[in-house]
Amino acid sequence: MSDARPILHMLEPNKHVSPFDVNMAADAGYKTIVPYTNVSLDEVRPLVQDAIFSRPPDYGVRTGFFFGGKDAILALDMIKAAQDALVPPFQLSTFADPAGSFTTAAGMVALVEQVLKQKLGRSLKGTKVAIFGATGVVGFASSIISALEGADVQLVAHRGVDRVIKAAAVSKERFGVDLEPVAGETPEQKADIIANAEIIYAAAAAGVQVVSKEDKERAKKLLVVADVNAVPPPGVEGMELFMNGEQIPGCDALGVGPLAIGDVKYKTQSGLLKQMINATEAQHYDFRDAFKTARGLIS
Ligand SMILES: NC(=O)c1ccc[n+]([C@@H]2O[C@H](COP(=O)([O-])OP(=O)(O)OC[C@H]3O[C@@H](n4cnc5c(N)ncnc54)[C@H](OP(=O)(O)O)[C@@H]3O)[C@@H](O)[C@H]2O)c1
Numbered sequence: 001m002s003d004a005r006p007i008l009h010m011l012e013p014n015k016h017v018s019p020f021d022v023n024m025a026a027d028a029g030y031k032t033i034v035p036y037t038n039v040s041l042d043e044v045r046p047l048v049q050d051a052i053f054s055r056p057p058d059y060g061v062r063t064g065f066f067f068g069g070k071d072a073i074l075a076l077d078m079i080k081a082a083q084d085a086l087v088p089p090f091q092l093s094t095f096a097d098p099a100g101s102f103t104t105a106a107g108m109v110a111l112v113e114q115v116l117k118q119k120l121g122r123s124l125k126g127t128k129v130a131i132f133g134a135t136g137v138v139g140f141a142s143s144i145i146s147a148l149e150g151a152d153v154q155l156v157a158h159r160g161v162d163r164v165i166k167a168a169a170v171s172k173e174r175f176g177v178d179l180e181p182v183a184g185e186t187p188e189q190k191a192d193i194i195a196n197a198e199i200i201y202a203a204a205a206a207g208v209q210v211v212s213k214e215d216k217e218r219a220k221k222l223l224v225v226a227d228v229n230a231v232p233p234p235g236v237e238g239m240e241l242f243m244n245g246e247q248i249p250g251c252d253a254l255g256v257g258p259l260a261i262g263d264v265k266y267k268t269q270s271g272l273l274k275q276m277i278n279a280t281e282a283q284h285y286d287f288r289d290a291f292k293t294a295r296g297l298i299s
Contacts, residue, residue, distance in 0.1 A: 002058050002059055002061055002062050002280075004055065004058070004059035004061075004062040005031050005032060005062065006029055006030045006031050006032070006062045006063075006064070006277045007030065007031070007032040007033075007034070007062065007063050007064070008025045008030040008032070008033045008034070008064045008065075008066055008273075009034050009036065009047065009051060009063070009064070009065050009066070010022065010025070010033060010034065010035045010036065010066045010068065011036050011039045011044065011047065011065060011066065011067050011068070011078065012035065012036065012037045012038075012039060012068045012069060013038070013039055013040070013068075013069040013070075013071065013074055013078075014037065014038070014068075014069055014070065015037055015038065016037060017035035017036075017037060017068060018068055018099070018100070020100065021066065021068055021097070021100070021269075022035070024266075024269050024270060024273060025066065025273055027270065028270050028273035028274045028277065029273075029274060029277050030064070030273070030277065039078075041074065041077055041078060041081060044065075044078050044081040044082050044085065045081055045082075045084070045085040046085075047065075048065060048081075048082045048085040048086065048092065049085050049087065051063055051065070051092060052085075052086060052087060052090035052091065052092055053087075053090060055090075057089040057090055057091055060090055060091040060092050060282070061091060061092070061093065061279060061280060061281065061282055062277065063092040063093070064092065064093045064094070064095065064273075064276050064277070065082050065092060065093070065094045065095075066094075066095050066096075066097070067079060067082075067094070067095070067096040067097070067098065068097070068098055068099070069098040069099070070098055070099050070137060071098060071137070072098055072101060072102075072137045072140045072141060073170060074098075075096040075097075075098040075102075075286075076096060076174070076286060078096065079094050079096045079284060079286060082094045083284060086282075091281075091282040092282060093276045093279065093282045093283040093284065093285075094282075094283075094284045094285070095272060095273070095276060095283075095284075095285040096285070096286050097269060097285075097290070098137050099137050099138075100265065100269070101136075101137035101138045101140070101141050101287075102141050102286060102287035102290045103265045103266075103268045103269040103272070103287075103290045103294070104138050104141075104228060104261065104262075104265045105138050105139075105140075105141035105142035105145055105203075105287055105290070105291075106141070106145065106264075106265070106268055106287055106290035106291040106293065106294040107261045107262070107263075107264030107265040107268055107294050108138070108142055108201060108203075108226045108228055108256065108261045109124075109142050109145045109146055109149070109291060109294075110264060110291060110294035110295045110297075110298055111226065111244065111256045111260060111261060111264060111294075111298065112124075112199060112201075112224050112226050112256055113149070113295070114245075114298055114299070115224050115244070115245040115254050115256060116199075116223065116224055118245070119245055119254055120223055120224075120254075122223065123149070123150070124146055124149040124150055124151040124199075125149065125150035125151070126150060126151070126152065127151050127152065127198050127199055127223070128151075128152050128154070128196060128197055128198040128199065128221075129143075129146050129151045129152065129153045129154065129197070129198070129199040129200075129201065130154045130156055130182075130193050130194070130196075130197035130199070130200050130201075131143050131153065131154065131155055131156060131200075131201045131203060132156050132158070132184070132200065132201065132202050132203060132204050132210040132211070132235075133201075133202065133203035133204035133205065133208075133210070134155035134156055134157065134164050134167065134203070135155075135157070135163045135164060135167060136203055136204070136205070138203040138228055139155070139201065139203040139204075140167060140171075141287040142201050142203060143155055143167070143171065143177075143179055144171050144175050144177055144179075144287065145287055145288070145291045146199075146201075147171070147175075147177035147178065147179055148175065148177060148288070151199070152180070153177075153179045153180065154179075154180045154181075154182045154193065154197070155167055155168060155179050155180065155181050155182065156182055156184035156190075156193055157181065157182065157183050157184055157185065158184055158185060158204070158210075159185060160185075161181055161182070161183045164181040164182070165181045167179070167181070168180070168181045190215070191215070191218050194211065194215045194218050194219050194222070195218045195219065195220065195221070196221060197219065197221065197222055198221050198222060198223045198224075199222075199223060199224050199225070199226075200219075200222060200224075200225045200226070200236070200253075201226050201228075202225065202226065202227040202228065202229060202235030202236050202239075203228050203229075203235075204229065204235060205229075206229055206230070206231040207229065207231040207232065207233065208229065208235065209233045209234065209235060209236070209237060210235050210236070211225065211227075211235065211236040211237060212237050213237045213238070213250055215237075216236075216237060216238070216248065216250045216251040216253075217250065217251065219251050219253060222251060222252070222253040223253060223254065224253060224254050224255075224256065225239075225248060225253045225254075225255055225256070226255075226256035226257075226261065227239045227255070227256070227257060227258055228258050228261055229258055230258035230259060230262065234257075234258075235258075236248065236255065237250070238250055238255075239255050239257050239258075240255070240257050241257045241258055241259040241260075242257055242259050242260050243255040243256060243257035243260060244256060244257065244260040264294050264297060264298060265294075267294075267297050268290050268293045268294045268297060269290075271293050271297065272285050272289065272290065272293055275293075
């Protein structure tokens with residue numbers, strides 16, 4: 001392992017770098033952390049090339065670029081732009097986790113998979129997953145992780161199906177997965193989706209309840225329901241913060257709560273940052289790597 005000082009350049013397309021991510025990076029062992037805000041995609045290449053040539057290749061592995069923001073596609077494009085800008089043998093590592101979403105999605109899907117396996121003897125393969133909050137960054141990442149594991153994934157639109165159609169097309173083009181866009185705007189559409197779902201991810205905005213008491217009564221096929229929202233009211237009526245495979249009151253489904261997910265999310269992000277610092281080769285992480293790490297942490 002190189003003894004070069006670990007430096008993290010944190011690139012943020014919006015106004016503020018996340019204080020959560022800064023703290024995580026410092027606690028993982030980065031000694032120098034530099035925030036860059038309002039960064040556009042075309043600025044990634046010159047910033048990366050400015051960084052690589054200042055350190056010999058064995059030092060470069062201790063240089064990291066972290067991509068934040070609120071846009072999953074932009075974060076993935078930034079990682080790609082950074083990798084394309086590298087000039088071997090000069091190197092550095094990259095990690096995208098916009099709004100913490102990649103590690104949150106990884107934690108949620110890994111916990112759901114574990115509950116399915118340990119309590120029901122099932123896997124994600126062929127299981128019907130409905131995602132509420134599918135246009136958000138957590139919803140987007142969890143849809144692709146689940147589809148890559150063989151789940152049949154529905155992206156539920158709560159206002160206009162066009163954006164979930166677009167998300168499905170982008171996911172097909174980039175990851176080769178087939179996601180089904182569905183309209184969930186009317187109570188009848190939503191009731192139908194919930195009645196047919198085997199897994200629900202409640203990944204809508206904080207404080208928004210997407211699964212009510214009445215919805216749960218219709219959820220006759222529901223096996224597991226996960227909720228990332230920690231701000232009252234819960235995203236799923238009756239969900240408890242630390243639930244991890246216990247039965248949700250009012251239906252037969254097993255619940256995975258936001259702080260159980262948050263715990264795995266936190267350890268996953270920390271684990272990947274430490275791995276980046278200690279690696280002997282450059283590392284490049286997105287939600288697929290986060291999922292592998294989350295799975296490893298809880299298995
Ligand atoms: N547990 C954890 O460790 C953890 C970590 C990070 C985030 N979170 C939580 O994860 C959730 C999603 O975060 P995010 O960053 O992905 O948020 P986001 O990008 O802002 O997405 C929010 C999603 O919620 C949808 N939505 C908003 N109002 C809705 C409503 N009334 N009914 C149904 N859907 C609605 C949005 O749809 P539109 O696009 O149509 O507005 C969008 O799809 C939040 O609750 C956040 O607090 C939890």
